[in-house]
Amino acid sequence: MKSTLSDNGRRLSGPTGIHQLMHDLGAALESGGPDAVMMGGGNPAHVPGADALWRGRMQEILAEPGTFETMLGDYDGPQGRRRFIETFAAFLRRTCGYEVGPENIAVTSSSQTACFLLFNLLAGEDHASHTRRRVLLPLVPEYIGYSDQILAENPFRAVKPRIDTPTAHRFKYHIDFDALTLTDDIAALCLSRPTNPSANVVGDDELARLADLAVEHDRLLIVDNAYGLPFPGILFTPVRPAPWNANVVLTFSLSKLGLPGTRTGVVVAAPEIIHRLASANAVLALANGSVGQAITEPLFANGGIERLCAEHIGPFYRERCRTALQWMDELLEGVDYRVHEPEGAFFLWLWLPGLPISDRELYLRLKARGVVVVPGSYFFYGLEEEFPHRDECLRISYGQPLEKLRRGFEILADEIRRARSETGHRRAP
Ligand code: PLP
Numbered sequence: 400m401k402s403t404l405s406d407n408g409r410r411l412s413g414p415t416g417i418h419q420l421m422h423d424l425g426a427a428l429e430s431g432g433p434d435a436v437m438m439g440g441g442n443p444a445h446v447p448g449a450d451a452l453w454r455g456r457m458q459e460i461l462a463e464p465g466t467f468e469t470m471l472g473d474y475d476g477p478q479g480r481r482r483f484i485e486t487f488a489a490f491l492r493r494t495c496g497y498e499v500g501p502e503n504i505a506v507t508s509s510s511q512t513a514c515f516l517l518f519n520l521l522a523g524e525d526h527a528s529h530t531r532r533r534v535l536l537p538l539v540p541e542y543i544g545y546s547d548q549i550l551a552e553n554p555f556r557a558v559k560p561r562i563d564t565p566t567a568h569r570f571k572y573h574i575d576f577d578a579l580t581l582t583d584d585i586a587a588l589c590l591s592r593p594t595n596p597s598a599n600v601v602g603d604d605e606l607a608r609l610a611d612l613a614v615e616h617d618r619l620l621i622v623d624n625a626y627g628l629p630f631p632g633i634l635f636t637p638v639r640p641a642p643w644n645a646n647v648v649l650t651f652s653l654s655k656l657g658l659p660g661t662r663t664g665v666v667v668a669a670p671e672i673i674h675r676l677a678s679a680n681a682v683l684a685l686a687n688g689s690v691g692q693a694i695t696e697p698l699f700a701n702g703g704i705e706r707l708c709a710e711h712i713g714p715f716y717r718e719r720c721r722t723a724l725q726w727m728d729e730l731l732e733g734v735d736y737r738v739h740e741p742e743g744a745f746f747l748w749l750w751l752p753g754l755p756i757s758d759r760e761l762y763l764r765l766k767a768r769g770v771v772v773v774p775g776s777y778f779f780y781g782l783e784e785e786f787p788h789r790d791e792c793l794r795i796s797y798g799q800p801l802e803k804l805r806r807g808f809e810i811l812a813d814e815i816r817r818a819r820s821e822t823g824h825r826r827a828p
Contacts, residue, residue: 479506
């Protein structure tokens with residue numbers, strides 16, 4: 400079979416780092432049974448207020464004559480449901496002040512799909528101009544889900560962060576603008592805000608600077624708002640929504656509102672990009688799933704999404720984050736560790752400077768004790784230089800029920816103490 404695969408076939412079907420890791424995480428969960436502590440995944444928590452809202456909306460859809468039948472029985476247009484797109488544009492005008500209309504909005508089958516389509520529209524071989532274009536990550540670590548999405552060789556270039564250490568056990572990444580160069584091969588810049596995995600939120604000033612650079616060099620800036628503004632608002636630091644103009648592409652997702660099963664993403668961009676995305680949607684899947692759009696459309700119109708975020712989703716994760724951080728500080732007392740300032744999303748990003756074992760070795764040891772986290776080095780793709788920091792970090796999700804989380808943190812702290820007590824050089828990953 401292998402010899403019959405195309406280059407793209409090989410790229411898509413692996414083995415890719417992300418696939419191996421997801422497979423390993425799934426297997427660890429299955430073999431660990433009910434006692435496994437899964438702090439590895441990106442699944443949103445079941446926030447009670449959100450679950451109740453979605454159940455209520457399904458009941459309304461079932462009760463309205465014709466709505467249920469249309470939702471399940473009709474293909475939408477490839478750009479998305481007309482009514483959803485119009486409502487979504489009005490929602491963004493109202494909440495973010497963006498001057499956008501339906502011509503600026505395209506629905507996709509998840510924001511993962513949105514990124515796949517955008518990246519492959521922009522990056523890769525361009526025989527017409529004899530160039531091979533890449534995507535620039537202005538700051539790594541960055542979302543692992545992008546890493547194998549571009550159907551081209553070596554498609555990312557990444558810039559190391561500037562690291563601030565405000566207090567003994569905290570740190571924060573910033574974009575190193577001195578190291579950021581927009582060479583001719585760069586088609587677009589991309590970042591998630593808040594960032595998965597680090598829980599960093601690139602500040603308003605830094606983002607404005609990136610947007611200015613994009614305009615100045617006529618490139619696109621893709622900002623992935625899966626956790627951000629205006630929804631789901633999993634943010635613990637006051638920032639403004641990303642700036643928007645014709646050089647900026649914004650991606651949104653219904654997943655972290657508690658609807659990952661609907662696989663719904665939304666892209667906001669200049670009409671030409673929207674037009675191309677709609678064409679790509681048609682090629683890929685004819686149309687998108689309608690369920691997420693049908694469930695949320697009235698809530699984007701009547702303020703329900705803002706209330707859900709302000710009253711349920713934001714407070715739930717803020718409280719979780721506070722508890723997780725408190726436990727981390729308590730259990731690691733006396734140990735050399737730093738946590739990235741948790742400014743959003745639902746991860747703690749732990750840095751263990753000078754750890755004698757690699758992040759992957761620590762991951763394996765934790766897995767053997769039924770605790771699953773994600774080794775940090777996966778998130779540093781696209782770097783062209785050495786960076787020891789990459790092998791010293793772990794991503795820990797805190798959406799699990801609290802009793803489990805506590806047990807996971809205790810085992811984590813115990814393994815870190817053991818590893819810290821070992822001497823010698825770090826083993827090769
Ligand atoms: N972007 C980021 C930063 C994410 O963390 C995720 C999922 O975890 C996605 C995009 C993909 O979300 P979706 O479920 O819409 O594909």
